[in-house]
Amino acid sequence: MRLAADAAHQFGGIELDRGKPLSFRLDGRTVSGFAGDTVLSALLAAGTDTAGSFANTPVGLGPRFAPLITTRGGVPLPMDRVPATDGADFTAIGRRRGLQVSRPRSLRHVLDDIADPPWLRAKPEETRTVDLLVVGGGVAGLAAADAAAAAGKTVLLAERRPWLGGDARFFGAVGDDESPELLTTRLARQLGERSNATILVRAEVFALSGEMALLHVVETLGPPNGRVIAVTAKRVLLATGAIQRLPIFPGNRQPTVVTAIDAYHLAKRYGVTRGSTALVATQSNYGYRLALRLHDAGVRIGRIVDTRIHPQSRFVDFAKASGLTLASGQFPLSATNTHFVFAPTSGAGASVGFDADQLIVSGGWQPDLALWMQAGGTVRWTAGRSALLAHGHLDRVALAGSAAGYRSLRGCAESGRAAAATIFGESAETIEDAEAGTHLETPDDPTPIAPAASDVPAFFDSGRSLAARPIPGARVSSAHRVHALTLADVAASVELGLIAPADAGVIAEERGAPGGYLQPSGWAPVAKAEVSDAPPPYLAHRFGDAPQRLHLVVDAKRQFTVGTLVYSNHGERDPEQALGVIVDAAPVGGIALVAEAGAGLDRFIVETADGPSPARIKRD
Amino acid sequence: MAGADCRTECLIRMSSTYDFAIFGGNAFASLVAGLLAHDHNKQVLLIADPVSPQRLPRGLDLALLFATRPQSWKMLQRGVAETRALMASLEAHDALDTVPVRIAADLPQTKAALAHVAASAHGYGQASKDGLFSGVARLMAPVALGESRVVTIGRDAATLEFTRTGAAELVISGEPTAVGQIVVADDTELLELVPPDQRPAQIVAQSMTGTLTAPAKKLPAPVMLFPDRGVSLQQRADLSILALVSGDSDVEGRLASTLPGPFPLQRLATTHFRRVTTTDGAPLIGRIKPSKLMVLTGLGDAAAFFAPLMARVLADAPGDGEKAWAAACDPSRPAREAIADLVWGAA
Numbered sequence: 001m002r003l004a005a006d007a008a009h010q011f012g013g014i015e016l017d018r019g020k021p022l023s024f025r026l027d028g029r030t031v032s033g034f035a036g037d038t039v040l041s042a043l044l045a046a047g048t049d050t051a052g053s054f055a056n057t058p059v060g061l062g063p064r065f066a067p068l069i070t071t072r073g074g075v076p077l078p079m080d081r082v083p084a085t086d087g088a089d090f091t092a093i094g095r096r097r098g099l100q101v102s103r104p105r106s107l108r109h110v111l112d113d114i115a116d117p118p119w120l121r122a123k124p125e126e127t128r129t130v131d132l133l134v135v136g137g138g139v140a141g142l143a144a145a146d147a148a149a150a151a152g153k154t155v156l157l158a159e160r161r162p163w164l165g166g167d168a169r170f171f172g173a174v175g176d177d178e179s180p181e182l183l184t185t186r187l188a189r190q191l192g193e194r195s196n197a198t199i200l201v202r203a204e205v206f207a208l209s210g211e212m213a214l215l216h217v218v219e220t221l222g223p224p225n226g227r228v229i230a231v232t233a234k235r236v237l238l239a240t241g242a243i244q245r246l247p248i249f250p251g252n253r254q255p256t257v258v259t260a261i262d263a264y265h266l267a268k269r270y271g272v273t274r275g276s277t278a279l280v281a282t283q284s285n286y287g288y289r290l291a292l293r294l295h296d297a298g299v300r301i302g303r304i305v306d307t308r309i310h311p312q313s314r315f316v317d318f319a320k321a322s323g324l325t326l327a328s329g330q331f332p333l334s335a336t337n338t339h340f341v342f343a344p345t346s347g348a349g350a351s352v353g354f355d356a357d358q359l360i361v362s363g364g365w366q367p368d369l370a371l372w373m374q375a376g377g378t379v380r381w382t383a384g385r386s387a388l389l390a391h392g393h394l395d396r397v398a399l400a401g402s403a404a405g406y407r408s409l410r411g412c413a414e415s416g417r418a419a420a421a422t423i424f425g426e427s428a429e430t431i432e433d434a435e436a437g438t439h440l441e442t443p444d445d446p447t448p449i450a451p452a453a454s455d456v457p458a459f460f461d462s463g464r465s466l467a468a469r470p471i472p473g474a475r476v477s478s479a480h481r482v483h484a485l486t487l488a489d490v491a492a493s494v495e496l497g498l499i500a501p502a503d504a505g506v507i508a509e510e511r512g513a514p515g516g517y518l519q520p521s522g523w524a525p526v527a528k529a530e531v532s533d534a535p536p537p538y539l540a541h542r543f544g545d546a547p548q549r550l551h552l553v554v555d556a557k558r559q560f561t562v563g564t565l566v567y568s569n570h571g572e573r574d575p576e577q578a579l580g581v582i583v584d585a586a587p588v589g590g591i592a593l594v595a596e597a598g599a600g601l602d603r604f605i606v607e608t609a610d611g612p613s614p615a616r617i618k619r620d
Numbered sequence: 621m622a623g624a625d626c627r628t629e630c631l632i633r634m635s636s637t638y639d640f641a642i643f644g645g646n647a648f649a650s651l652v653a654g655l656l657a658h659d660h661n662k663q664v665l666l667i668a669d670p671v672s673p674q675r676l677p678r679g680l681d682l683a684l685l686f687a688t689r690p691q692s693w694k695m696l697q698r699g700v701a702e703t704r705a706l707m708a709s710l711e712a713h714d715a716l717d718t719v720p721v722r723i724a725a726d727l728p729q730t731k732a733a734l735a736h737v738a739a740s741a742h743g744y745g746q747a748s749k750d751g752l753f754s755g756v757a758r759l760m761a762p763v764a765l766g767e768s769r770v771v772t773i774g775r776d777a778a779t780l781e782f783t784r785t786g787a788a789e790l791v792i793s794g795e796p797t798a799v800g801q802i803v804v805a806d807d808t809e810l811l812e813l814v815p816p817d818q819r820p821a822q823i824v825a826q827s828m829t830g831t832l833t834a835p836a837k838k839l840p841a842p843v844m845l846f847p848d849r850g851v852s853l854q855q856r857a858d859l860s861i862l863a864l865v866s867g868d869s870d871v872e873g874r875l876a877s878t879l880p881g882p883f884p885l886q887r888l889a890t891t892h893f894r895r896v897t898t899t900d901g902a903p904l905i906g907r908i909k910p911s912k913l914m915v916l917t918g919l920g921d922a923a924a925f926f927a928p929l930m931a932r933v934l935a936d937a938p939g940d941g942e943k944a945w946a947a948a949c950d951p952s953r954p955a956r957e958a959i960a961d962l963v964w965g966a967a
Contacts, residue, residue: 507675521875539688564735583732
């Protein structure tokens with residue numbers, strides 16, 4: 001549903017022009033929206049919230065998990081990057097269930113066999129060359145790109161989302177610092193005015209190796225189209241942000257469950273929420289901040305449930321002052337449609353259930369290091385942060401912002417500027433990453449994990465991998481499925497004890513940067529020129545120091561194959577006791593290498609594949 | 621057997637003297653440690669991190685040797701029988717299976733060498749025809765020491781320090797620990813623990829790439845080895861293929877040349893690591909100077925099946941012919957031509 005156009009905190013949708021309604025068709029259904037919507041945001045606003053089913057469980061539609069769409073004669077495109085276009089007729093790509101019975105809000109896709117986007121295998125249509133490629137248009141990326149462009153470098157900044165600013169607004173302003181809105185607007189304006197800088201939004205960098213990066217951009221001038229561009233960059237700065245982890249409990253990808261960061265952006269950018277009532281489950285103070293804003297924007301917050309016991313935070317105080325119901329020391333236990341159950345973290349006491357249109361959940365933050373690993377970077381599990389963090393350094397690739405582990409707005413901006421300098425061998429300012437006032441506040445808890453259950457999947461992450469917690473008693477766990485694991489999947493697996501912490505980095509690198517698709521190859525080995533007539537090393541001293549070459553035959557026809565062992569006529573046929581071996585083919589019989597002691601014999605046994613054969617020395 | 625994972629109890633036991641401290645997180649090291657402790661009544665410390673099942677395997681644990689020397693095959697087939705009996709006694713029948721393995725030789729020299737391999741293997745009961753070896757024993761899963769007399773500690777807890785004479789000394793949690801013999805039974809550990817200038821001249825650190833593909837067309841045999849292309853393939857039940865490629869040159873081209881398609885074929889996981897081969901193709905078993913470390917390497921994918929033999933050699937209780945075989949593999953022997961074998965790998 002849509003929030004009111006004038007909802008508090010701009011939760012009416014800052015991307016929308018409500019004066020320009022539009023409609024398009026998707027799979028035959030008519031979807032209404034506004035100029036500024038993406039296909040995805042319009043679908044969600046219209047109540048289509050289900051991508052399809054996986055293991056007979058409905059899976060929600062969201063920015064990190066949505067089928068590709070196409071128009072007649074067009075190319076497949078991601079619906080979260082395609083603008084809603086009046087009159088367009090889209091088709092979602094993928095295998096679908098033909099009969100719709102129970103969920104009119106579903107795209108009805110069968111998700112067990114989800115295909116990769118075709119652009120991962122496409123050849124670039126264009127190559128651009130720059131001094132610096134910045135991946136990510138959040139605060140760190142903008143600051144880095146602006147600093148490098150100001151220093152005279154040619155810069156290309158690629159941002160996957162349709163807008164700049166990253167996730168900074170979710171966290172809000174800190175103390176007297178410049179607000180995220182002002183900071184990102186200022187940086188984007190500065191960068192846009194620099195002639196040596198290019199900004200591409202709706203542009204996802206999906207491959208990085210050496211100096212070459214590949215990006216897929218959705219072009220919106222005219223009918224939406226997708227192109228792959230190769231970027232040759234002397235340096236690459238990764239400001240790819242962090243992914244909010246999904247609390248692990250059965251039903252955690254029901255269409256009615258949404259992560260706090262997705263709920264925030266949908267409301268802030270597009271005025272979309274998944275219903276008029278919400279429960280908020282959090283392990284962080286920012287869950288309260290979001291709940292307060294949604295409450296102010298008109299969403300009825302049933303309660304805020306926190307894993308922490310009696311947390312202290314200014315946001316907690318504001319929530320109390322606003323009359324919101326708070327519960328501490330509880331975690332989400334299960335979700336079934338619009339019924340959500342919570343259990344005490346202490347293990348003592350009964351679980352309680354509540355109904356609401358949606359459950360907004362919070363987990364920890366996993367730096368997005370997929371491209372870092374593709375570039376050859378390594379990662380390590382860091383228990384203190386409950387996350388896989390970058391380890392070591394690369395010569396031409398640097399990290400900045402939350403991808404590099406920074407947490408504060410100031411730290412992210414400064415790390416962007418610092419990385420833009422150090423990556424070109426210049427000195428950089430000191431980075432201050434203190435979060436003002438946080439010493440007075442209860443720190444975040446790790447991502448909540450509910451006990452295992454046997455029926456409904458509990459997914460590790462909200463992305464495409466669909467890795468789920470092993471079902472108790474199952475012989476082969478779903479965690480071992482053949483699919484690409486995300487970093488969040490690996491982090492969840494570590495916390496569940498499925499992956500040893502010491503192995504986590506290696507597994508993340510294995511699964512997170514597997515390389516591109518393999519193409520057919522006609523490679524064939526080339527024989528090396530023979531340099532010697534001497535027996536190969538593996539025959540050295542095998543039949544004494546002075547073996548003889550003998551031509552052995554049994555009759556005028558039969559041939560002995562190379563490798564066949566030669567024994568004396570009366571002795572044990574144990575390979576260790578062999579007198580010799582056939583080393584070369586001959587028109588009849590074979591050429592044997594025979595121990596000196598055997599050269600005086602005139603009768604042999606050759607142990608062929610068909611059984612022992614008598615043999616004698618052929619004398620010309 | 622996840623080993624008696626060491627916390628308080630093990631720290632108490634740490635004060636005792638170990639007969640053997642074994643570095644290695646692979647099946648071979650685990651089996652050697654377990655057999656030394658249980659069959660030879662030795663005090664054994666295994667230094668290894670647990671291996672997560674999601675991690676790509678670094679080898680195939682296959683009872684197939686690229687070896688022409690009869691002695692090697694004799695020892696291997698003895699080891700296969702013993703390993704099978706061991707798994708049966710542990711009620712772990714599922715840990716072993718048998719699988720047909722096709723070795724696809726491209727070059728004439730390789731075809732000739734393969735014929736010698738097949739003849740030696742045939743002499744000890746390993747049947748083959750036209751490069752297809754039938755009924756080859758294979759370890760199905762990583763070996764983990766469950767309830768065991770072996771004390772296991774994580775890799776981070778142990779380091780080696782070298783005395784003025786160059787002898788290696790085991791240090792656990794900062795404390796020197798008395799050990800009768802330090803054994804390195806894992807290639808990764810060998811390359812990490814033994815400085816290059818102390819490694820035997822026969823040792824070659826070979827780059828390896830492990831890749832898991834998406835489900836592919838069915839291979840002619842579930843395990844395919846391409847010695848001239850430096851590629852080993854193992855097809856899993858879901859038709860995905862685990863590929864191990866040796867060497868650095870044109871890894872993708874060589875790998876793809878062995879795959880059945882359909883192309884383009886997605887890679888699901890890739891890893892890079894190093895393994896040890898030897899310049900003469902023969903196993904390398906013995907103490908090295910000046911560290912006095914005992915190294916067990918060069919046994920290829922078949923290493924796990926040599927564990928019973930190695931345990932007997934280490935416990936100084938060798939069986940028939942084993943002492944001589946192990947002595948011949950000693951890196952300090954002035955001449956190893958008599959055991960030189962096949963040297964295959966990256967093309």
